[in-house]
Amino acid sequence: MITIDQISKWYGDFHVLRDCTTKVEKGEVVVVCGPSGSGKSTLIKCVNGLEPVQQGQITVEGTEVTAKRTNLTKLRARIGMVFQHFELYPHMSVRDNICLGQQKVLNRSREEAIGKAEALLERVGLAEHIDKHPGALSGGQQQRVAITRALAMDPIAMLFDEPTSALDPEMINEVLDVMVELAQDGMTMMVVTHEMGFARKVADRVVFMDDGAIVEDRKTEDFFGNPKSPRAQDFLSKILNH
Amino acid sequence: MGSFDFAVITDNLPFLWSGLQLSLVLTLLAILGGIVLGTLLALMRLSGIAPLSLFAASYVNLIRSVPLILVIFWFYFLVPLAVGRPIGGFYSALIAFVMFEAAYYSEIIRAGIQSVRRGQVFAGQATGLSYWQIQRYVVLPQAFRNMIPILVTQGIILFQDTSLVFVVSLRDFMTVSSIIARTEGRLAEMYIFAALVYS
Numbered sequence: 001m002i003t004i005d006q007i008s009k010w011y012g013d014f015h016v017l018r019d020c021t022t023k024v025e026k027g028e029v030v031v032v033c034g035p036s037g038s039g040k041s042t043l044i045k046c047v048n049g050l051e052p053v054q055q056g057q058i059t060v061e062g063t064e065v066t067a068k069r070t071n072l073t074k075l076r077a078r079i080g081m082v083f084q085h086f087e088l089y090p091h092m093s094v095r096d097n098i099c100l101g102q103q104k105v106l107n108r109s110r111e112e113a114i115g116k117a118e119a120l121l122e123r124v125g126l127a128e129h130i131d132k133h134p135g136a137l138s139g140g141q142q143q144r145v146a147i148t149r150a151l152a153m154d155p156i157a158m159l160f161d162e163p164t165s166a167l168d169p170e171m172i173n174e175v176l177d178v179m180v181e182l183a184q185d186g187m188t189m190m191v192v193t194h195e196m197g198f199a200r201k202v203a204d205r206v207v208f209m210d211d212g213a214i215v216e217d218r219k220t221e222d223f224f225g226n227p228k229s230p231r232a233q234d235f236l237s238k239i240l241n242h
Numbered sequence: 243m244g245s246f247d248f249a250v251i252t253d254n255l256p257f258l259w260s261g262l263q264l265s266l267v268l269t270l271l272a273i274l275g276g277i278v279l280g281t282l283l284a285l286m287r288l289s290g291i292a293p294l295s296l297f298a299a300s301y302v303n304l305i306r307s308v309p310l311i312l313v314i315f316w317f318y319f320l321v322p323l324a325v326g327r328p329i330g331g332f333y334s335a336l337i338a339f340v341m342f343e344a345a346y347y348s349e350i351i352r353a354g355i356q357s358v359r360r361g362q363v364f365a366g367q368a369t370g371l372s373y374w375q376i377q378r379y380v381v382l383p384q385a386f387r388n389m390i391p392i393l394v395t396q397g398i399i400l401f402q403d404t405s406l407v408f409v410v411s412l413r414d415f416m417t418v419s420s421i422i423a424r425t426e427g428r429l430a431e432m433y434i435f436a437a438l439v440y441s
Binding site: 048079083087 | 364367369371375379
């Protein structure tokens with residue numbers, strides 16, 4: 001469904017992505033991990049064209065993201081994205097946050113959009129918060145609303161950019177639980193995260209990045225059981241000993 | 243001269259009120275026009291499209307380096323030439339104020355837009371919203387909320403600046419006060435009163 005083919009990207013002289021190639025099949029969950037500054041977040045932002053690439057090709061469901069003539073707006077409407085800092089619209093209620101895209105992009109009626117918002121909020125256990133503004137919610141609740149906002153667009157795939165990194169530890173699980181459920185429902189997901197428990201539980205594959213390059217791209221059990229590169233071994237030993 | 247006699251104010255209330263109305267109408271229309279045009283200029287400046295941002299930057303810098311009174315004169319004499327007929331002191335002054343204030347508002351609004359986190363734009367883009375939808379529903383509402391105090395300040399400055407329209411013989415509040423002051427010989431009273439109204 002998502003094909004990333006030999007992409008490279010520079011910020012000025014800084015080489016952020018080096019010749020990255022990987023793919024995500026329909027229904028697959030792929031976790032992208034690696035030390036900070038390794039280019040994981042940049043890579044995932046390239047998938048829906050939030051960041052441009054200078055070389056290589058990305059295709060999503062047959063649409064070439066990297067082609068100049070592609071209507072990115074149309075493509076992005078079909079891919080959900082969840083951000084590290086939630087990025088809910090602070091001046092709108094939870095309801096309006098979830099309805100905006102549905103009404104303005106998918107042209108759903110207000111009633112239909114609200115119905116969808118209510119149903120999804122129910123699923124993530126936040127139905128009673130629909131009238132509140134994001135500022136009145138905890139981080140974990142905000143992130144669950146952000147996931148709901150993305151799901152309301154009926155996406156063909158979901159991208160998660162470090163969805164739990166900005167959360168207090170006791171809130172991480174409520175967000176991960178929603179993500180696990182989503183994965184088990186067969187959603188195609190690409191997840192940048194340091195949550196190795198989550199990766200072990202639901203990921204089909206793990207992509208390990210270092211210094212802008214994809215160092216390992218393996219089945220989950222192979223990655224954890226037998227990481228090949230010294231860099232990945234080192235990373236895992238640091239992250240798993242705590 | 244004798245002692246102060248503030249009865250001059252109450253005696254001339256209708257005349258003063260007519261002057262104040264003109265000042266207020268001019269201020270309000272100029273604020274509205276200035277904010278609309280200023281928002282467009284700010285968006286052009288931030289668009290990342292070189293000709294647009296260059297045009298906006300040049301416009302803003304040009305206008306800001308010229309005294310307001312000169313801009314009022316320009317439009318008083320130039321607009322009739324451009325449209326081929328006189329349009330009167332009020333409309334030429336209004337156009338001058340809108341064009342002038344737009345330059346100042348655009349700088350305020352540009353700062354306001356830049357105060358909105360970049361992630362908010364990403365979030366809008368990721369949902370498939372268009373550029374204009376993101377500006378309208380996501381960025382500008384937050385930007386204006388952050389800008390309210392400074393927009394109010396700029397509005398007050400603008401109200402005070404409307405006193406310059408005497409140069410195109412409009413009877414705004416300041417002109418009216420000054421006429422009364424001279425004809426009634428009550429300079430101190432009228433200018434104290436005018437100062438109180440403007441502050």
